Amino acid sequence: MPEQRSNLLVQDCHVLIVDDEARVQVLANHDIHVEGRHISRVAPHDPQAPASASDALVVEARGMLAMPGLINTHAHAPMVIFRGLAEDVSIERWFNEYMWPLESNLTEEDVYWGMLLALTEMIEGGVTTVADHYFYMDRAAQAVSEAGTRAALGWAVFGDQGYEALSNTAAFVERWQGAADGRITTWMAPHAPYTCDDDFLRAAADHARALGTGIHIHAAEVMSQTEASLAARGKTPIQVLADSGVLEAPTIIAHGCGIVPEDIPLLQQATRVGVAHAPKTYLKLGMGLTPISSLREAGIAVGLATDGAVSNNTLDVLESLRLMAMLQKHEARDPEVMPISEALQIAFRGSAALLGMEQSLGKLAPGFLADIVLLDLSGSHHQPLHSLTASLLYNARASDVHTVIVNGRLLMHEHRLLTLDKARIVSEVRQGMARLAQRVPQKRIQVYNP
Amino acid sequence: MPEQRSNLLVQDCHVLIVDDEARVQVLANHDIHVEGRHISRVAPHDPQAPASASDALVVEARGMLAMPGLINTHAHAPMVIFRGLAEDVSIERWFNEYMWPLESNLTEEDVYWGMLLALTEMIEGGVTTVADHYFYMDRAAQAVSEAGTRAALGWAVFGDQGYEALSNTAAFVERWQGAADGRITTWMAPHAPYTCDDDFLRAAADHARALGTGIHIHAAEVMSQTEASLAARGKTPIQVLADSGVLEAPTIIAHGCGIVPEDIPLLQQATRVGVAHAPKTYLKLGMGLTPISSLREAGIAVGLATDGAVSNNTLDVLESLRLMAMLQKHEARDPEVMPISEALQIAFRGSAALLGMEQSLGKLAPGFLADIVLLDLSGSHHQPLHSLTASLLYNARASDVHTVIVNGRLLMHEHRLLTLDKARIVSEVRQGMARLAQRVPQKRIQVYNP
Numbered sequence: 015m016p017e018q019r020s021n022l023l024v025q026d027c028h029v030l031i032v033d034d035e036a037r038v039q040v041l042a043n044h045d046i047h048v049e050g051r052h053i054s055r056v057a058p059h060d061p062q063a064p065a066s067a068s069d070a071l072v073v074e075a076r077g078m079l080a081m082p083g084l085i086n087t088h089a090h091a092p093m094v095i096f097r098g099l100a101e102d103v104s105i106e107r108w109f110n111e112y113m114w115p116l117e118s119n120l121t122e123e124d125v126y127w128g129m130l131l132a133l134t135e136m137i138e139g140g141v142t143t144v145a146d147h148y149f150y151m152d153r154a155a156q157a158v159s160e161a162g163t164r165a166a167l168g169w170a171v172f173g174d175q176g177y178e179a180l181s182n183t184a185a186f187v188e189r190w191q192g193a194a195d196g197r198i199t200t201w202m203a204p205h206a207p208y209t210c211d212d213d214f215l216r217a218a219a220d221h222a223r224a225l226g227t228g229i230h231i232h233a234a235e236v237m238s239q240t241e242a243s244l245a246a247r248g249k250t251p252i253q254v255l256a257d258s259g260v261l262e263a264p265t266i267i268a269h270g271c272g273i274v275p276e277d278i279p280l281l282q283q284a285t286r287v288g289v290a291h292a293p294k295t296y297l298k299l300g301m302g303l304t305p306i307s308s309l310r311e312a313g314i315a316v317g318l319a320t321d322g323a324v325s326n327n328t329l330d331v332l333e334s335l336r337l338m339a340m341l342q343k344h345e346a347r348d349p350e351v352m353p354i355s356e357a358l359q360i361a362f363r364g365s366a367a368l369l370g371m372e373q374s375l376g377k378l379a380p381g382f383l384a385d386i387v388l389l390d391l392s393g394s395h396h397q398p399l400h401s402l403t404a405s406l407l408y409n410a411r412a413s414d415v416h417t418v419i420v421n422g423r424l425l426m427h428e429h430r431l432l433t434l435d436k437a438r439i440v441s442e443v444r445q446g447m448a449r450l451a452q453r454v455p456q457k458r459i460q461v462y463n464p
Numbered sequence: 465m466p467e468q469r470s471n472l473l474v475q476d477c478h479v480l481i482v483d484d485e486a487r488v489q490v491l492a493n494h495d496i497h498v499e500g501r502h503i504s505r506v507a508p509h510d511p512q513a514p515a516s517a518s519d520a521l522v523v524e525a526r527g528m529l530a531m532p533g534l535i536n537t538h539a540h541a542p543m544v545i546f547r548g549l550a551e552d553v554s555i556e557r558w559f560n561e562y563m564w565p566l567e568s569n570l571t572e573e574d575v576y577w578g579m580l581l582a583l584t585e586m587i588e589g590g591v592t593t594v595a596d597h598y599f600y601m602d603r604a605a606q607a608v609s610e611a612g613t614r615a616a617l618g619w620a621v622f623g624d625q626g627y628e629a630l631s632n633t634a635a636f637v638e639r640w641q642g643a644a645d646g647r648i649t650t651w652m653a654p655h656a657p658y659t660c661d662d663d664f665l666r667a668a669a670d671h672a673r674a675l676g677t678g679i680h681i682h683a684a685e686v687m688s689q690t691e692a693s694l695a696a697r698g699k700t701p702i703q704v705l706a707d708s709g710v711l712e713a714p715t716i717i718a719h720g721c722g723i724v725p726e727d728i729p730l731l732q733q734a735t736r737v738g739v740a741h742a743p744k745t746y747l748k749l750g751m752g753l754t755p756i757s758s759l760r761e762a763g764i765a766v767g768l769a770t771d772g773a774v775s776n777n778t779l780d781v782l783e784s785l786r787l788m789a790m791l792q793k794h795e796a797r798d799p800e801v802m803p804i805s806e807a808l809q810i811a812f813r814g815s816a817a818l819l820g821m822e823q824s825l826g827k828l829a830p831g832f833l834a835d836i837v838l839l840d841l842s843g844s845h846h847q848p849l850h851s852l853t854a855s856l857l858y859n860a861r862a863s864d865v866h867t868v869i870v871n872g873r874l875l876m877h878e879h880r881l882l883t884l885d886k887a888r889i890v891s892e893v894r895q896g897m898a899r900l901a902q903r904v905p906q907k908r909i910q911v912y913n914p
Contacts (some may be wrong), residue, residue, distance in 0.1 A: 097849030097859075102803040135844040146501040297790035298858070300797040327858035328845045340747035344791075353552040393587040395778045395862065397890045398897045401548030408748070408777035409547075413847065413863035440847050447848045 019423045020071040024386060026059040027075035028380050028402060030082075032344040036359035040402050046080060048384040051422045054262070055380055073427070075388050078416060079402055083142025083164075083385035084331040084374045085365035086248050088230070088268040088290035090148045090170075090322035092128030093448050094135065095443055097323040105236065105299050109462035113324060115453040116148075125150040129157035132329055134434050137163065139412035140387040141331050142420045145266055145290070145319075145369060147203045147230050151186055159194040162425045162433045164385065166266075168203025168230040172460055173210035177217060184221040191227065198419055199227075199369075201266070206232035207251040208239055208464035215258035226265030228286075228370065229443070231255070234272035236301045241272075242464040250350035252277035256284070264370050266290055268319070270309075271302040277314045288315035288368035291360075293337040295325040303341060306360075307351075317365035330412050335361045339407060356402050388417040408442065469873045470521040472498035474836060476509040477525035478852060479828050482534075486809035490852050498834040501646070501872045505830055523877070525763075525838050528866060529852055532826045533592025533614075533835035534699035534781040535815035538680070538718040538740035540598045540620075540772035542578030544585065545893055545900050547773040555686065555749050555768060559912035563774060565903040567599075574900065577892040579607035584884050585779050587613065589862035590837040592870045594779075595716055595740070595769075595819060596764040597653050597680050602634055602653040603817060605769050607742065609644040612875045612883045616716075616819050618680040619652025622910055623660035627667060630654070634671040641677065647820075647871055649677075651716070657701040658689055658914035665708035678714030678736075678820065681705070681724055684722035691722075692914040702727035706734070714820050718769070720759075721752040728762045738765035738818035741810075743787040745775040753791060757801075767815035785811045804853050838867040 024046040031039045049057040100112035143164040151169040158165040169183035187200040204210045204218040219253050222229050232250040243251045261284035270289040289306045318334045320326045342352035366376030374383050396405045418426040474496040481489045497505040529636045550562035593614040601619040608615040619633035637650040654660045654668040672679050684701040693701045705711050711734035720739040741754045770776045792802035816826030824833050846855045868876040
């Protein structure tokens with residue numbers, strides 16, 4: 015059932031245009047016309063337009079920067095309920111003593127309210143789409159449906175849960191594919207090569223092929239996993255994905271800090287693969303970095319991500335964007351590496367490509383879906399505004415997000431949430447805090463031993 | 465002349481206490497009593513207190529985190545007027561083609577309005593003290609005086625400006641030392657060993673000794689400067705500072721990414737030296753990192769800084785804090801490195817020590833100066849708040865700063881600035897934008913050729 019919406023006229027903003035070749039321009043003082051779910055026209059501001067488009071709701075945006083809604087290409091959004099509970103610990107302890115024991119407390123209700131809290135934070139930060147990988151995903155889908163955002167959802171599954179559990183995640187894919195007025199897509203989500211054996215991965219790939227969907231999976235998260243995989247299986251994690259048929263489906267690979275040069279040709283031969291880059295997690299957990307430049311030189315898409323809030327602590331894609339650009343300069347000890355235009359191309363075009371939506375998302379142009387974020391750059395930390403694009407990359411904060419439109423519908427206007435009751439959501443999540451913080455290391459949902 | 469102020473009662477907040485041994489505690493639901501410029505008492509919240517302290521202005525702070533005002537230990541604050549004008553360029557081009565040609569346009573009025581804009585941004589971001597290093601510093605001091613913040617100001621001088629110019633910067637030190645009700649201290653500020661010869665540095669040190677003040681200087685900013693110094697002078701930049709007598713005065717060294725192991729004993733033997741760490745600049749300019757762990761193991765203070773907004777782009781010390789902690793984990797590939805407590809110890813105790821103010825700043829305890837920041841952690845990006853300290857380090861944004869007190873006086877309350885007219889300041893700075901953005905490479909104030 016289509017959702018109710020008015021046509022919109024976003025009036026007199028500066029429109030950020032980033033193309034696939036990383037050419038960036040800012041169209042000063044333009045209007046964006048939205049009809050139904052799509053952008054119908056982007057044109058120089060016409061002071062007479064409100065009268066001629068009298069059926070459209072006018073969104074006053076004078077002086078603001080309009081950009082495509084940010085895309086978070088890999089998260090475990092409901093994990094916001096655990097944030098701050100696992101700090102300053104090794105990756106092994108992070109999984110075995112914190113994360114997986116904590117998740118033994120998880121209920122369906124936690125996922126629902128956690129997802130709503132995460133969507134609140136993301137809408138407030140201009141994130142309009144999330145590729146999410148977690149449990150009890152019917153409840154996450156329900157939350158997305160209510161919030162009005164866009165999501166690519168996968169129900170995470172470990173090999174030791176067995177084939178029936180895998181089938182249940184495939185049933186989730188069928189149940190929600192294209193739901194919520196097309197805002198929800200669904201993916202198979204086997205957890206990782208180190209928690210799923212080859213046969214299990216092959217079965218997941220079979221489901222994906224049968225359902226015509228893709229696979230969202232963690233792989234080569236860190237170099238020690240690649241080394242462990244070579245020792246145990248004689249193959250890198252990426253080779254495991256290739257040999258088990260996973261890469262024959264569209265694939266989102268989370269992290270890839272352990273991708274080695276031999277993996278690149280396998281990724282190039284894949285049907286359609288991209289790597290989600292979540293730099294704050296990598297810094298906090300000392301994981302190294304995704305080899306972004308090698309991937310991009312080979313034509314493999316890279317997108318921006320936050321990962322879950324137990325490692326990243328927030329779901330702030332603007333922060334991921336800034337960290338990505340700065341870390342590439344740092345690692346190369348070369349400030350000319352990853353110029354503003356390339357960083358923005360990854361944020362908008364790369365991330366859309368990761369979801370297979372580069373024809374419909376990540377660009378403010380006629381025919382594209384109307385996922386639009388207005389940034390208010392009038393704050394003292396942007397002034398004087400010599401460069402809109404430098405300010406977007408290096409100065410902008412989530413709190414600068416002023417208005418958010420998804421699928422042609424206003425979700426936040428003038429910092430006011432229109433679809434979600436934040437006070438209620440925070441209150442519901444807080445009620446579970448004491449229970450959620452309990453962790454019994456012996457009671458855990460999985461063991462990290464790659 | 466003492467400034468007008470009421471006694472304050474900051475009521476029912478969570479008080480962050482960080483000591484010199486990096487022990488961190490949060491005193492839940494406490495009141496902070498301020499008498500005059502100082503904190504007089506920190507005690508469990510007493511609901512009857514407002515009546516008994518009827519002469520005190522009550523600042524309602526229920527549920528907020530009270531922390532010491534942030535200290536920015538190295539900035540060129542008025543450079544906000546140029547922000548966004550020098551992106552994605554090498555450090556040589558940054559100086560020679562951008563920064564120093566741009567600064568040939570600089571006027572006294574630019575410094576005044578630029579400083580006011582920078583102070584606006586810093587107050588809004590909870591930064592109550594800045595160690596600033598720039599030109600036309602009488603006007604910067606005037607701005608600090610009006611804003612109500614605290615500052616350690618140095619008038620930058622290059623060797624080729626000559627000894628009279630150096631004497632003029634010493635006259636500035638005398639003119640403003642202890643001004644603005646004690647909020648302003650003044651320092652000698654020779655630019656750097658690569659722009660000042662040994663005799664000039666010695667003369668600066670002589671002025672500092674005669675005036676009983678310290679020296680704020682750039683040194684060993686990047687390893688290539690250390691290499692160039694060894695080639696030209698047969699000494700590292702730190703050896704140059706030691707041999708020219710600079711290190712006999714209290715010294716703030718900016719950056720130090722080129723500090724080598726041989727420098728450490730020289731720094732240990734110095735009278736009182738600390739290193740200002742501005743990580744965002746280092747990432748953006750590919751400069752490497754200050755050797756923080758070596759310095760701290762040797763007992764040398766490290767403080768947080770932003771540097772100028774032409775490299776950092778903002779003046780956000782919360783961002784510097786977060787980057788510092790995350791980068792130390794990243795470089796060591798070890799998430800147990802630089803735990804939350806150590807990062808906070810550097811931010812509050814280390815930064816105060818750099819300014820020689822560890823007995824009066826950087827701690828919320830009786831007898832300390834009342835520089836207090838209230839953070840509102842009710843935002844969705846902090847919820848549910850399992851850990852106040854993790855949230856401060858990894859989630860807090862400048863926009864969470866709710867109230868700012870300096871020297872016992874409210875400068876911002878409930879996000880509203882009380883001493884500065886932001887609209888006027890932004891308007892004044894904007895008027896000069898076109899002129900400020902002009903750059904003629906041949907017209908520059910200095911040449912970078914270390």
